[in-house]
Amino acid sequence: MFCFLLASFMSLASTPAPAPAWRTPFENDPAGNTTATYAECVAYYQKLAAAYPAHLHLAEAGPTDAGQPLHEVVLSADGDADPASTRRKNRRILFIQNGIHPGEPEGIDASMMLTRDLLQHKSLLKLLDKVTIVLVPVYNIDGMLNRNATTRVNQNGPAAYGFRGNARHLDLNRDYIKQESRNARSFAQLFQKWQPDVFVETHTSNGADYQYTMTLIATQHSKLAPALGSYLQGQLLPALYKSMEQKKWPMTPYVDFEGQTPESGLQAFLESPRYSTGYAALFNTIGFMPETHMLKAYAPRVHSTYDFLKTVLETVDAQAPALAAARAQAAADMAAQATFPLTWALDDSQHETVQFRGYEGKMKPSEVSVQPRLYYDRAAPFTRPVKYFNTFKATTTATRPTAYILPKAWAEVADILRRNGATLEPLTREVTIPVETYYFEDFKTTPKPFEGHYVHSQVSLRTVPETTTFHPGDLVVYLQEGAPIRYLLETLEPQATDSFFAWGFFDSVLQQKEHFSDYVFEDLAADLLRREPALRERLEKLKHDNPAFAANGRAQLEWVYLNSPYHEPGHNRYPVARWLGAGKL
Incomplete structure (x- = not known):
């Protein structure tokens, strides 16, 4: 208890206590x-907002x-709540999201x-001279209204x-892509409006017990553009850790062990784009998830979060000029980049060493x-x-096409793309052009639904050059x-971890819509094999190499059908085409 009181005192010593009228419900509770x-x-x-209109816009x-609106709070030195104007003033944008x-x-x-403290204390208000804060007070309003104690x-x-889930029982920290x-949807529009430099989303951890009140997930540096990853590792993170140590809140990277004790080493969290920081990284925004420790009392968890947010702002x-330069270089490098990683794996050949403050893990008989x-x-x-294993390596990559072409039928996908800053240009005439088309060879699917979907992974594709006709209204997305x-x-x-295909947006192409009756197709298949010796040769080889296949007449007939002109061309065909041409269509 003494350590908590000391840390809380050190945390707030430089800021006078608020007047009673400005105390929050947390501060009004003596027990915290x-x-x-x-x-x-x-x-x-x-x-x-009513008391400080010159600096706060709600x-x-x-x-x-x-059914309740998401709220946007903008804190600035001069009351400027316009993103374009803020960027012209060369201010960094810090986006904080809670709940x-x-x-x-x-x-x-x-x-x-x-x-409140930023608005009421001139020494803190100066921090807004070069930084504008965009704050979402509560993101999962649905869950906050579902109040409980268990x-x-x-x-x-x-x-x-x-409660963790929202009104549709969705975990919103798995919903950033889909x-x-x-x-x-409201968040995406707000994020794209502001295009922040740094994004912070506050959390509480689960898992092992240890001495720290605050742990931290930072955007996985391997996934960032080199200039941004180097800045994060070399300047931003060291400053955050040092400042939090000075504020009497020593931090550690988010605690994730291979086992249940640290001897196997800490593993960095790989946040794919379904998560907030993984989504932010797609737009060259550095993301942080501060995770306070669940077993510490609530008061020190709040105070350490306060100090972390203040530390990020400070x-x-x-580092405003260095952050701006790193993001500008990342944007320039991405504009010229030809090959992009899509999936990742931990590189266990590389590690750092951290001094970890833990408690000994021991065993005893369970009373249950x-x-x-x-x-x-x-x-x-x-x-x-x-x-501390903090490096990941790409396991799947893709080359960047000139454009993707999305048939107009896939309106839901088009809506999501637009919401996230993509420009979709409808064709005004029919065009027949060479494109790359993907066909699904294999993939794995979760046996149980995850966030309402049977998610696909380990996708194997066959890439086929095709000449395809597109129609007026089909949508072209240029990667310029x-x-x-x-x-x-x-x-x-x-094949990307959180692609729209992975989340089931294109599942209808995986189902065959037409088929055959055996007794009818037998004669057609025999005639086809007579007319196409190469196809007959492939069939015979399969029978030779696979005795079970050779003994299964139905399987052979199916194989001939799938390799015949009678098989529908849209089956297992990914509807989004890759165009590699020059200029514009």
Whole structure:
């Protein structure tokens, strides 16, 4: 308790206590175990907006599945809430989002306090001279309204909190690419409007027990453009870790072990684009997920989140020119890049070493099953070096086409692309052109639904050059400078981890619509094999190499059908074409 009180005092010592009228519900609880309700949170920002209109702009930013609007809070030195004007003033944009998992509400309370302090203290307001903050007070409004005291069974407070799922029972931190929820659609429009330099989404961890209150997921540097990854690793992250240590909140990378104890080493979190920081990385935005430790009391978790957000603001302010240069170089490099990674694997041949502050993991009999169970002995703390595996290597790549062509029938996909900054140009005339077409050879599908989908992975493709006719209204997406190039590749290349194909947007092409009756097709197949000796030769080889196939008449007939002109051309054919030509259609 003494350590918590000392850390909290150090955290807030430089900021005078707020007047009673400006205390948040968290601050009004002597035990520090209360988080604001949704109504209290919105009312607090409305009160701030009314009192400080010269610096805070509050607006509705689109619908959510709960029927309540998403809110956009803009904090600036001069009240400028226009993204274009902000960029002309060469200000960095820091986007903070809270409450995606409302059972992890530290960021909601910390941001209320930090926003007030920035507005009420001139020494802090100066931090907005070079940085504009865009803040979503609560993202998963649906879940925050579903308040309870039981669903976070592993968590130490607060007394009541929201639920992880939204009104459609979706985990919004798996919805950034597919954007099924109205929340995600409104977020995407807000994100594209501001195109932030740094994105922070606040969370609480699950998992092992250890000494840290704050852990951190940063955008996986291997996935970023080299200039941006180098800046993140070499300048931004060291400054954040150093400043948090000075504020008495030592941090560690997010704790993810191969086993349940750190001896096997920490593994960096690989956030694919379904997650917030993975989505942000597609647009050269550095992302952070601060994860406070679930077993620490709620008050230190809020205060450490407050200090982390303040530290990010201070660091972005101090490093504004370097951050701007790194992003500009990343954009220039991407505009010239020809080959892009789509899937990744941990590179276990490379590691760093970090000093990890943990508790000894031990075994004792379970009172439930009498079997050995793991526990962490807080009477046995340790600090020891552990390996930190923080490098990933690309396992699948794709070359960048001049354009993708999306048939107009796929309107849902077109809507998502537009929402995320892509320009789709409809053809005004019929064109017949050479393109690359993918055919699905194989893929794996999850046996149970995940976030409402049977997700595909390990996609094997056959690439076929074809001359194809496209019609007026079909949509051309050029991958030129200024386009969201990496986003387009990672959604429209079906082998990418979180492609639209992976999430089932194109599943209808996987089902054959026409077939044959055996007794009718037998004669057609025999005639076809007589007329095409090469096809007969391939069939005989398959029979020779595979006795089971040779003994299965139905399988042979099916094979002939699939390799005949009678097989429908759209079956297993990916409908998005790759055009490699020059100029524009």
